[in-house]
Amino acid sequence: xxxxxxxxxxxxxxxxxxxxxxxxxxxxxxxxxxxxxxxxxxxxxxxxxxxxxxxxxxxxxxxxxxxxxxxxxxxxxxxxxxxxxxxxxxxxxxxxxxxxxxxxxxxxxxxxxxxxxxxxxxxxxxxxxxxxxxxxxxxxxxxxxxxxxxxxxxxxxxxxxxxxxxxxxxxxxxxxxxxxxxxxxxxxxxxxxxxxxxxxxxxxxxxxxxxxxxxxxxxxxxxxxxxxxxxxxxxxxxxxxxxxxxxxxxxxxxxxxxxxxxxxxxxxxxxxxxxxxxxxxxxxxxxxxxxxxxxxxxxxxxxxxxxxxxxxxxxxxxxxxxxxxxxxxxxxxxxxxxxxxxxxxxxxxxxxxxxxxxxxxxxxxxxxxxxxxxxxxxxxxxxxxxxxxxxxxxxxxxxxxxxxxxxxxxxxxxx
Numbered sequence: 032x033x034x035x036x037x038x039x040x041x042x043x044x045x046x047x048x049x050x051x052x053x054x055x056x057x058x059x060x061x062x063x064x065x066x067x068x069x070x071x072x073x074x075x076x077x078x079x080x081x082x083x084x085x086x087x088x089x090x091x092x093x094x095x096x097x098x099x100x101x102x103x104x105x106x107x108x109x110x111x112x113x114x115x116x117x118x119x120x121x122x123x124x125x126x127x128x129x130x131x132x133x134x135x136x137x138x139x140x141x142x143x144x145x146x147x148x149x150x151x152x153x154x155x156x157x158x159x160x161x162x163x164x165x166x167x168x169x170x171x172x173x174x175x176x177x178x179x180x181x182x183x184x185x186x187x188x189x190x191x192x193x194x195x196x197x198x199x200x201x202x203x204x205x206x207x208x209x210x211x212x213x214x215x216x217x218x219x220x221x222x223x224x225x226x227x228x229x230x231x232x233x234x235x236x237x238x239x240x241x242x243x244x245x246x247x248x249x250x251x252x253x254x255x256x257x258x259x260x261x262x263x264x265x266x267x268x269x270x271x272x273x274x275x276x277x278x279x280x281x282x283x284x285x286x287x288x289x290x291x292x293x294x295x296x297x298x299x300x301x302x303x304x305x306x307x308x309x310x311x312x313x314x315x316x317x318x319x320x321x322x323x324x325x326x327x328x329x330x331x332x333x334x335x336x337x338x339x340x341x342x343x344x345x346x347x348x349x350x351x352x353x354x355x356x357x358x359x360x361x362x363x364x365x366x367x368x369x370x371x372x373x374x375x376x377x378x379x380x381x382x383x384x385x386x387x388x389x390x391x392x393x394x395x396x397x398x399x400x401x402x403x404x405x406x407x408x409x410x411x412x413x414x415x416x417x418x419x420x421x422x423x424x425x426x427x428x429x430x431x432x433x434x435x436x437x438x439x440x441x442x443x444x445x446x
Contacts, residue, residue, distance in 0.1 A: 038425075038430055039216055039217070039220040039423055039430050039432050040052075040217055040220060041217070041220040041221045041223070041224035041432075042217065042221065044221070044258050052217070053214045053217050053218060053300075054214055055091075055214075056132070057212075057214055058091075058212065058214040058215065059091045059132050061212040061214070061215075062088050062089070062091070062207075062208075062212075063089065063114060065207040065208070065210075066078070066088065066089050066108055066114075066204070066207045067108070068207070069203045069204070069206045069207040070108060070110055070203060071110065072206075073178070073200070073203045074175075074176055074198070075110075075175065075176050075177065075178040075198060075200060075203065076109060076110050076167070076170075076172030076173075076174075076175025076176060076177060077107060077108060077109040077110060077112075077167060077170065077172050077175070077177050077178065078107070078108050078177075078178045078179075078180070078200040078203060078204065079105060079106075079107050079163070079177055079178065079179045079180075079182075079200070080105060080106040080107070080108075080179075080180050080200075080204065081102055081104075081105050081179070081180060081181050081182055081183075082180045082181050082201070082204070083098055083099050083104070084208075084301075084374075084375040084376040085106070085180050085201075085204045085208075086104065086105065086106040086116065087301055087375055088204070088207070088208055088375055089106050089108055089114050090106050090114045090115075090116045090130075090133060091130065091132060091133075092106075092116050092118065092122075092126055092130060092133075092138075093260075093301065094118065094119060094122045095260075095261075096261045096263075098119065100146070101119075101145055101146065102143075102145075102146050102181075102182075102183050103119060103141065103142050103143055103144070103145055103146075104116070104117060104118045104119055104122075104141060105117050105141065107163070107166065109166070109167060109170035109172050110170070110172055110175075111170070111171075112170045113133075113134055113137055114133060114137065115133075115137040115138075115139070115166070116133065116137065116138055116139070117139045117140065117141025117159075118138065118139070118140065118141060119140075119141070119142065120140055120142070123138045123139055123140040123141070124138075124140075126138035141159065142155060143155045143156055143159050143183070143186060144156065144183070144185070146183065147183070147185075151185040151189075156185050156186050156189040157189055157193075159186070159189075160186070160189045160190050160193050160195070161193065163190075163195075164193055164194075164195065167195075173195070174196075175196070176196045176197070176198045177190070177195050177196065177197055177198065178197075178198050178199060178200025178203055179197055179198070179199070179200060180199075180200050180201040180204055181201070205379060205380055208374050208375065208376070208379055208380075209372070209379065209380045209396070209399065210396060210397075210398035210399065211374060211398050211399070211400050211423075212398075215302060215374065215400075216398075216400060216423055218299055218300050218301075218302040219302045219303075219304075219373060219374070219400055219421070219423075219432065220423075220432045221299050221302075222259075222297065222298060222299035222302050222303065222304045223304055223306060223421055223432045223433050223434070224432075224434070225254060225257045225258070225259065225297070225299060225304075226254075226295045226297070226304050226306045226433070226435070227433070227434050227435045228253070228257065229250050229253050229254060229257075229295060230293075230295075230308055230435040231435070232249060232250070232253055233246055233249070233250065233293065233308075233310075234310060234441065234443045235443075236249055237285065237291065237310055237312055237443040237444065238285070238312060238313075238443065238444045239285060239286055239287045239312060239313065240284060240285070241284075241285050242282050242283065242284055242285065243267035243268070243269055243280045243281050243282065243283050243285065244267070244280055244281065244282050246267050246280075246293070247265045247267050247280050250262075250265050250293075250295060251265065254295075254297050258299060259297045259298060259299060260298055260299065260300065260301065261297060261298040261301075262296075262297040263296040263297060263298065263303070263377065264294070264296045265280065265293065265294065265295055265296065265297075266278060266279060266280055266292070266293060266294040266307075267280035267281075267291070267293050268280070268291065268292050268293075268417075269283055269285050269289045269290070269291040269312075270283065270285070270286060270289040270290070270291075270413065270414075271413040273290050273291075273292065273408075273409075273413060273414050273415040274408045274409070274412065274413050274414060274415040275408075276367065276406060276415065276417065278366075285312055286312070287312060287313040287314065287446075288311070288312065288313060288314055288315075288316065289311070289312045290309065290310075290311050290315075290319050290409070290414040290415065290416070291309070291310050291311070291312060292307055292308065292309040292310070292415070292416070292417040293307065293308055294306065294307045294417075294419070296377060298375075301375045302373075302374060302375060303373055303374070303375070303376070303377050304373070304421065304433075305371070305373060305377060305402045305404070305419060305421070306402075306419055306421065306433050307404055307417045307418055307419035308418070308419075308435055308437055308441070309323060309326075309416045309417050309418060309437075309440065309441075310440075310441045310442070310443050311440060311441070311442050311443070312442075312443055312444065313442070313443070313444060313445060313446050314442065314445065314446055315440055315442050316409075316411065316414070318409040318410040318411040318414060319409050319411070319414045319416070319440065320440050321409065321410065322407040322408060322409035322410070322414060322415060322416040323407070323416040323418075323439070323440040324440075325407040325416070326405045326406060326407040326416040326417065326418045327405075327416075327418060327437070327438070327439075329349065329350055329351070329368065329405040329407070330403055330404070330405045330418050330419075330420060332349045333346045333349055333350070333370070333403045333405075334403060334420060334422060334429050334431065335429075336349065337395060337403075337422055337424060337428070337429035338395065338424070338428050338429065339395060339396055339397045339424060339426060340394065340395065341394075341395045342392035342393065342394050342395070343370070343381050343382075343383045343388040343392045343393045343394075343395065344388045344389050344390075344392035345392075346370060346383050346388070346403075347368075347383055347384055347385045347388040347389055348385075348389070350368035350385065350405065351368065352385065353385070356406075356407065356408055357408060361384070361385045361386040362386060365384060365386050366384075366404075367404075367405075367406035368384065368385065368404075368405055368406065369383065369384050369403075369404050370382070370383030370384070370401050370402065370403045370404070371383070371401055371402055372399065372400065372401045373400050373401060373402055373421060374400065379401075380393065380399070381393040381395065381399065381401060383401070383403070395424055396424065397424055397425060397426050398424065399423075399424040400421065400422070400423050400424070401421070401422060401424075402419055402420065402421045402422070403419065403420055403422060404417070404418065404419035404420075405417070405418055405419075416440070418437055419433070420433045420437070421433045
């Protein structure tokens with residue numbers, strides 16, 4: 032299959048003088064230019080960002096997974112202005128010292144309540160919005176609509192109380208993030224290469240008596256050793272847990288003949304993987320092999336169709352309807368026959384499924400990177416096959432960057 036060969040590099044982590052690798056200054060400039068262009072094309076005067084992926088895309092700042100659900104750091108870009116970030120305490124001082132691409136005065140301390148732990152009556156929301164209004168007034172956009180991606184209700188209510196016209200800007204930011212630069216694609220490919228190696232560790236460890244959570248622990252350890260900056264989640268699903276897919280892991284002991292599938296979701300310099308592989312421990316049954324063949328056929332057909340100009344409904348139509356593999360409707364099986372963009376976020380554009388793509392198709396464009404995943408329950412009623420490949424859209428066709436062998440069902444430690 033021609034798309035099996037990949038031309039996407041996955042160089043080492045360290046910059047060197049003898050190879051062209053990731054240029055982070057170029058990466059930051061590309062992302063800022065994309066946000067500015069998306070903002071200019073919108074009706075908004077500014078974007079106010081609480082989504083940590085959007086903040087990182089705009090400002091190239093992050094303070095770890097801890098910040099993902101705290102809703103206390105935020106970024107701002109006003110039309111024609113410079114990116115700004117309000118960060119947690121001393122993190123702002125750190126940015127002033129080390130984030131030379133930001134103006135020191137644009138790195139400010141900020142805290143608005145830690146999701147209600149400090150009640151709105153303390154006045155932190157009121158003070159933050161008052162400061163924000165001053166910045167917007169100085170930028171000349173205070174009377175224009177202000178876009179917000181995700182926000183705590185008290186912050187939103189305070190913005191409205193102080194007279195700001197608040198709109199949604201998540202779509203603006205997803206517009207900006209949709210097309211990946213060569214540097215972003217290299218980071219995505221490097222992240223996938225890390226998971227390639229972890230799957231080798233998994234197949235060597237996968238044998239009767241090991242528990243699902245032990246494999247999860249092994250994978251976490253190896254990924255952080257290899258340079259991951261966030262292991263977001265690892266699904267480990269075996270035996271009778273395979274059907275229906277529970278989207279988690281447990282302490283189940285893996286037994287001879289079990290079908291087992293994993294999803295490794297982690298990030299390298301912020302750029303994520305979503306990377307399933309299915310194995311059988313010791314020996315495989317005809318039902319398990321048949322399910323795997325079907326899942327492989329569905330994903331191969333989807334990959335073959337990937338090229339600029341194709342619309343996502345054409346891919347979704349290749350996959351079985353919900354009632355063809357045991358579900359009452361497309362909502363009930365959403366995420367099983369599925370495609371989703373990858374970048375700083377796990378779910379970017381395009382989202383491909385029968386639930387949304389048939390009536391609202393999206394055109395596939397060069398520079399998109401997305402994962403395609405299929406699922407097929409086995410005739411034995413408990414086993415299932417799950418396969419996922421990450422694809423880069425090029426003018427010449429798809430380039431697959433997930434390279435651990437998956438053409439046939441992989442039997443570990445065969446008897």
